[in-house]
Amino acid sequence: HRINYRANIWALKELGVKRILAPSAVGSLREDYRPGDIVIPDQFIDRTQGRKATFYEEGVVCHISMADPFCPELREILINEAKKLGFPVHPTGTYVCIEGPRFSTRSESKLFRSWGADIIGMTLYPEVVLAREAQICYATIATITDYDVWADKPVTAEEVIKTMKENIEKVKKLIMNVIPKIPEERSCECHKAIYEALM
Template structure:
């Protein structure tokens, strides 16, 4: 495949504005894990090549639990992507994080139950560090960009990732709040884990749509969509600057995450597995 991209944007279709790109094209990519959520839009912005992947497919037709995140991340790896910016609508678990605020989280608490979250199984074992699930280098840059534009941004915070697609019960919401978590959503896992396994920097622009159900107001999909649409303009504005200003020279741990992490002896990894995962592990074997 000849197509390449430097930066990937993953999120809802509302944040994509292909009009900012030149030489726009759509590509269909096959992976050993199946097809990504949809075709990937690629274009140029200055000297950067950018790709957009609609996480839930065009028209938002794929449930969080049904996302083929392995195919999504593997496809971006095949494109040569170095940095992923994930856009995500979230609920707030803190009074001070109001709807329409922006959070650049630095931690994740995983409450998912049924999602494949590794590329490495069936003959290969990889124990990879995941203490800091978001790329600190890219996250810091995005915080600076968002603040310079005057947005109300919280730097850091814990994103609790629930299974969904239902919203929380009141009991769950109150427990998450009592545990000190900041925001709640349904998509950071396994995206962040798989991006780290693929040695791609992963960072998130999380936009608050509601206070979840610990607050006096119930969460309604109408309110979530209304606020998500209001947040889209801010996310687009930040992303345009990110495309231009994010360094592609990476000094973070993400780019070498697999170094020393492949536990299985190289001569014991099945040949077909090596061939299948070559874009991920080739340089480490």
């Protein structure tokens, strides 16, 4: 919750970065999204408070489209490569991003489930929006570490860290397989996202 997202994305933009693959540890809000599974989200819900979420705060107004917030080209490659490696992968998912650093209450967790959210984490937003403003392709590799508290057993940091360690090699292998498959030229619309967003 204290990450300087704007500085990070701006620095990557200045370095000429065109694509971001963002690993993330998440909790599951569904029975069939199990600890150890990988999710390649296609949507998100923002439940954070007061995070700096735009590069355009004065003068120019930017209404960036987030209808489809993740790069479709990167998502397709990630899904295909995860399947080839035999990893349990969910090709869609709605990521609800909470402020943190605390975990959810049971009522919050049940509310997010009722909204149709599939996974829960603390780091996606506003990184995904800032990447779109910077016209950088962005996709998340969300690794499920635990069931969120709707499942009656409270989440512990120890449980999260244990499962995360077990899955680090899996995520590394996926990224190493994905990188050579990414084409030099972008076929998505991410690189021109800002064109019709400025007022």
